[in-house]
Amino acid sequence: EAGVAQSPRYKIIEKRQSVAFWCNPISGHATLYWYQQILGQGPKLLIQFQNNGVVDDSQLPKDRFSAERLKGVDSTLKIQPAKLEDSAVYLCASSLVGAGRPLYGYTFGSGTRLTVV
Amino acid sequence: GNSVTQMEGPVTLSEEAFLTINCTYTATGYPSLFWYVQYPGEGLQLLLKATKADDKGSNKGFEATYRKETTSFHLEKGSVQVSDSAVYFCALSSVSSGGSYIPTFGRGTSLIVHP
Numbered sequence: 001e002a003g004v005a006q007s008p009r010y011k012i013i014e015k016r017q018s019v020a021f022w023c024n025p026i027s028g029h030a031t032l033y034w035y036q037q038i039l040g041q042g043p044k045l046l047i048q049f050q051n052n053g054v055v056d057d058s059q060l061p062k063d064r065f066s067a068e069r070l071k072g073v074d075s076t077l078k079i080q081p082a083k084l085e086d087s088a089v090y091l092c093a094s095s096l097v098g099a100g101r102p103l104y105g106y107t108f109g110s111g112t113r114l115t116v117v
Numbered sequence: 118g119n120s121v122t123q124m125e126g127p128v129t130l131s132e133e134a135f136l137t138i139n140c141t142y143t144a145t146g147y148p149s150l151f152w153y154v155q156y157p158g159e160g161l162q163l164l165l166k167a168t169k170a171d172d173k174g175s176n177k178g179f180e181a182t183y184r185k186e187t188t189s190f191h192l193e194k195g196s197v198q199v200s201d202s203a204v205y206f207c208a209l210s211s212v213s214s215g216g217s218y219i220p221t222f223g224r225g226t227s228l229i230v231h232p
Contacts, residue, residue, distance in 0.1 A: 033220065042121075042206050042222035043161070055217045091161070100218045102210050105151050105163040 002026065004109035006092050012115045018080035021112045024073070025094030031055075033106065034067055034077050035091040043091055049075065050097075082116045089113050119144045119211050121223035126204075129229045130197055138192040138226045140181075140207035148211035149218075150174075150183055150190040155204045155225070164192075164205070202230045 005024040013019050025032050030051050035043035046065065048055040051072040060067070064083070069075040079086055089111040095102035124139040142148065152164040152174070165174030170185035179194045190207060207223040 035222075040224075042208075042224045044222075045220055048217070048219065050217070056213060056215070056219050093161075097218070100212070100216075101149055101168070102218065102220075105153075105166050106161075106208075106220060107163070108161040110160045 004092055004094055004107055006090075006109035006112055008112055009110065010113050010115075012117065013082055015084055015116050016081040018078065019082055019114065020079075021077045021090050021092075021114075023075045023077070023092030023109060025075075025092070026096075026107055029094035029096050029107070030072070031095045031097050031102070032069060032075050033093045033095075034075070035093065037089045037091055037111070039088070046077070079114075082114075084116050087114060087116045119148070119209060119219070119221045121207050121209055121221055123205075123207050123223035123226050126225070126227035127229050128226060129231070132199055132230055132232050133196045134230075136192070136194040136197045136201075136228070138205055138207075138228070140190045140192065140223060142188050142190065142207070142209050142221075144188075144209055144211035144221075146212045147185075148209040150181070151208040151210070152179070152181055152190070152192050153206040153208060153222075155206065157203070161206065197228070197230045199230045199232055202228055204228070 032049045034046045037043045047057040049069045067077045091111045093106040093108045153161045165176040167174040167183035204225045213219045
């Protein structure tokens with residue numbers, strides 16, 4: 001089966017500019033996650049979708065970050081305006097759930113490496 | 118809230134040495150537990166998982182046992198190889214106050230294996 005697709009692979013922007021990342025999960029996976037991974041740290045959950053509804057966005061900096069999953073399939077994460085501290089790898093993952101639990105763990109995409117200068 | 122604590126790295130071993138990477142967690146209810154591996158330049162891959170107390174997850178010679186009494190999920194391998202050099206992440210999925218299962222990852226432990 002095809003994996004989780006993300007684009008772009010790399011992005012360099014100046015601070016105060018905007019940027020968008022795209023993710024297409026594994027077919028049939030209703031749950032989609034966006035993570036931020038700063039160098040040397042573990043992935044931090046930004047937002048979790050179940051179909052096209054938000055399950056958790058408690059760690060999303062809502063003054064500058066937004067995400068949507070309009071048709072319950074692919075998703076877009078946007079940052080506007082970007083700050084230097086947003087430099088990180090943005091990971092998308094998806095999972096198949098049963099009784100709410102991820103049945104086989106989380107399948108990750110390759111990520112987008114964002115550098116804000 | 119939920120949290121995962123992993124031992125600080127890097128862990129440096131010679132080939133064929135025994136590996137233990139400690140992981141302890143704090144979570145509500147009965148979380149599912151995972152180990153992920155990230156090889157240099159690659160994405161995170163699921164290594165093994167356990168979904169209930171006393172379950173043992175295993176894959177590629179790695180093992181971890183879900184210990185509810187000590188809230189631990191330590192990763193072990195009897196004989197490491199140079200190709201095992203990577204960053205290892207312990208993670209859990211636990212129910213939140215809103216009733217949904219939310220993932221939490223540790224900071225990662227870097228493993229370096231010398232020939």
